[in-house]
Amino acid sequence: MRPSLPRRPSPTAVLVLILAAALASALALYLSLTTPSRVAGTAQAPPASRAAQGSPPLTEGRLRREAAALLEAAGAVSVHVRVRDGRHAVAASAGEAELGTGRAVPDGTHFRAASVTKSFMAATVLRLAAERRLSLDDTVEHWLPGVVSGNGHDGNRVTLRHLLQHTSGLRDADSTAFTGRTAPEFERLRYEGVEPERLIAAALRQAPEFPPAAPGDPAPRWSYSNTGYLLLGEVVRKATGRPWEAEVRDRIVRELGLTGTRAPGDDPRLPEPYARTYHRFAGSGGWTDTTVRAMAWAGPAGALVSTSRDVDRFFTALLGGRLLPPPQLAAMRATVPVDAEHERYTPGMRYGLGLMRQPLGCGGHRWGHHGDLEGAMVRTGLTADGSRSVVIALSGRTTDERRLLATEKALQGLVERMLCRA
Secondary structure (H helix, E strand, O other): OOOOOOOOOOHHHHHHHHHHHHHHHHHHHHHHHHOOOEEOOEEOOOOHHHHHHOOOOOOHHHHHHHHHHHHHHHOOOEEEEEEEEOOEEEEEEEEOOOOOOOOOOOOOOEEEOHHHHHHHHHHHHHHHHHOOOOOOOOEHHHHOOOOOEEOOEEOOOOEHHHHHHOOOOOOOOOOHHHHOOOHHHHHHHOOOOOOHHHHHHHHHOOOOOOOOOOOOOOOOOOOOOHHHHHHHHHHHHHHHOOOHHHHHHHHHHHHHOOOOOEOOOOOOOOOOOEOOOEEEOOOOOOOEEOOOOOOHHHHHHHOOEEEHHHHHHHHHHHHOOOOOOHHHHHHHHOOEEOOHHHHHHOOOOEEOOOOEEEEOOOOOEEEEOOEEEOOEEEEEEEOOOOOEEEEEEEEOEEOOHHHHHHHHHHHHHHHHHHHOOO
């Protein structure tokens, strides 16, 4: 038997088949243009976070150019910058690690964290509060009887919260009386071992600037007070039986693996590697090397040595809730307005408990803390969730107000560009 042959289609059926094929091709083309292609079930589009932000990964070359521009704008000697976006971190530097040598700033450079120390100290106090070893509403008189008294001071009215937030009204001693106002004075005093207690005593010989803030005041009078943080160091000693350095080390440094962070104690040197710091004192025509110096006087207000990686890791853990329970972290992030001087240098700044907040031009805020010493400036900035961060360590500071404002503008500009990259 012969196999049967298929029936020949009619002209109408052929036309229908052609139209159907054309429609299917058009639909396939449309879908290919409007949906992401997939290979082996994996989307070929970039990760959601990167696609949403629309920014390619930062390169070392671009960051090096940014660092060089900052160095020129600040008229500084060297600058080291570390930027992190999620898990992608880039570090770059510009300038000389030592004047006249041409030597680049080394990777992993150590620097004096200055007042960034206050954030470490505040986190330590808040951890003790979470453990009910102390309360933020405890008075200074409760822990340090008779210390804050005389000349209009009353330790019964000053709480630990006031000290952390700079709303106590306590004035600062003139630290340059102990460290030197001029280049020759600095050279003479650079190894002078001055204990924080001497600065506390000198500060309390002055009347308070204003009364301590009323509880819950949303806009209290505010004045930056290193004295408050020096007193907190003494409170921690009373509450724990150990010096503040030991508490910061065990509760933060070791827990987070901050291998480059330490309190220098009586050691005037920086650990290797480091870039030298230089300061232009009033009346001086050149730079004074301020790298090697005694720092015991700064205590819990500004003595720590750290690295950009460690500072980033600390603030990321802090803002991410790894160091403090939610109530203590919320207390730390509750901010108040600052005084006119700080507003001038850092527009829109507000202060919490050892934390600074400043608005970003792209929306949201940056969090962190500043640090300043003769010859050195440290700036930090993290997004609220800690997903992006910037840490800058600059060498080459001056007493000239115009230059300081220009440098501050350049520093904050770089922080904003890195946090707001689109």
